[in-house]
Amino acid sequence: MANTPYPQSYYAASANPVPPRPALQGEVETDVCIIGAGYTGLSSALFLLENGFKVSIVEAAKVGFGASGRNGGQIVNSYSRDIDVIERTVGPKQAQLLGQMAFEGGRIIRERVAKYNIQCDLKDGGVFAALTSKQMGHLESQKRLWERFGHNQLELMDQKRIREVVACDSYIGGMLDMSGGHIHPLNLALGEAAAVESLGGIIYEQTPAVRIERGANPVVHTPQGKVRAKFIIVAGNAYLGNLVPELAAKSMPCGTQVITTEPLGEELARTLLPQDYCVEDCNYLLDYYRLTRDKRLIFGGGVVYGARDPANIEAIIRPKMLKAFPQLKNVKIDYAWTGNFLLTLSRLPQVGRIGDNIYYSQGCSGHGVTYTHLAGKVLAEALRGQAERFDAFAGLPHYPFPGGQMLRVPFSAIGAWYYSLRDRLGF
CATH class of the missing domain: 3.30.9.10 (D-Amino Acid Oxidase, subunit A, domain 2)
Incomplete structure (x- = not known):
């Protein structure tokens, strides 16, 4: 099986030590299967694990391989389009709820760093x-x-x-x-992954999702195994490929x-x-x-x-x-x-559900460090039946590129x- 290493970045060269994480072999069952071990997937996993869910993550390469481990490392509040643009697009009621969440992601990062003693050079x-x-x-x-x-x-x-x-x-x-502020982004992801594992979550590296079998009990197929789950969270973002065609069309x-x-x-x-x-x-x-x-x-x-x-x-x-x-x-x-x-064409994140049990968040449009941490909390809330904040994001209009x-x-x-x-x- 192919082994995908980190790119030759400063972050990879200065990353904290991590344990080996083997690829998935065979079949496993879980409450939630998360596709992607970047910030969205890791944040979702932490909030779900803290609320009693059993969680498995499949990652095509390594934890933080994509944007989560390569970005500028800056904690920037709000979204790629600010609250006034959202207000003009969807009206004051929905904008009020999204505005209240616009500064939450940075707080979540700091809470995670403090709670799990993550060494990521936070300033x-x-x-x-x-x-x-x-x-x-x-x-x-x-x-x-x-x-x-x-x-x-x-x-x-x-x-x-x-x-x-x-x-x-x-x-x-x-x-x-x-x-x-700013952080070492890969070390933040690695610290969050260690926190996931400390709570009983399992992360399979070098394990790309190659097919999602939809239905009442969805299955994520990988090259050498499969994950049966009650729910799936798709968190591959720019590295998802065409796994979910209806998402690729609008990003x-x-x-x-x-x-x-x-x-x-x-x-x-x-x-x-x-x-x-x-x-x-x-x-x-x-x-x-x-x-x-x-x-x-x-x-x-x-x-x-x-x-x-x-x-x-x-x-x-x-x-x-x-x-x-x-x-x-x-x-x-x-x-x-x-x-x-x-x-995305609107430069606002795409959040939603496919069927009854496949959830997704993607399309941060270059503004993802804080948003992805908020997204994990919002997705976890939705899986627990508290969908008001999820629905505020899911109601944002999105269109295919011309x-x-x-x-x-x-x-x-x-x-x-x-x-x-x-x-x-x-x-």
Whole structure:
């Protein structure tokens, strides 16, 4: 059987030790079979196990192999489309419930880290950096919007203030969210997996789901075994493939690229980000960056529609890094990798149920670290018969990409080009 290792990322190179997890051999029975051992699957498993369910997870590669172990490591609140957009789409009642949940994911992460003593380099503080007066105006509106829903750990920053927290001359201001922050994302996933196992959950690695047999007692088939369950949670996101065709039609895998410098040393690192906050800018195709525990700079950005792997990641991202920090021109890049996230046309997550017993959550659209942890709680609630919050997400409208799967990549790229042009021109 093929063995799929982690990509050669900084996160894999600095991951905490983990026990071997064998592939599934033969047939097992469980209450809930979860497909995918990323944040959505692990969060769902923890909430279910804490409520007495028997849980098995099948993972095609390794825990956190996909976006959960490759992302920028930033704890960013709300969704890829904010609450005001949701309100215009679905009305005030549904938006109120979704707004109340918009800041819960970060709290869940911190609760998990504390409860299960997860070593993942958790740091508080995230900065949204404005490059134009229009973006600064958006942040002012966003602060008022978030405060409407009780989120008050926010500080607007003028040009002088933002230069106290990030040594980049490009920004005219920003907003600091002290409930934001950053983590080592793969170590968070590995810690959550250990917590799952401590509660009796079972994780099978190198065990792709190849077919779901639907019915009153659904079965997940794998290359060398099968899992019989009362419920299935589909949590493969951008790495699900065509396992569930009706989900693939309304989503598109996209790649984002990340580089990591050599260790910068304490002095240089502190000049770049004196308070060790993470940063993302406010462009449509945004850049994001932060420091690691060993004082490297992780810098990411860009989108490849259709999730192709670029030939030279450093050539794409290094110029972005040097535009922000020209003082790093002689610094070596030690790691460069790509990872996929799942984009929806609305840029809102897709949540729902197929039949009576197959549940799913996917399509975080690049905003998944916090949302996936919330999704796990919401899915677990639904399986326990408490569906109000699940229904709020399931009621969000979703549409196929124009032109179907054949044309979704070029159409999306044209749209992104348009918005990135607006960013550059300051519209």
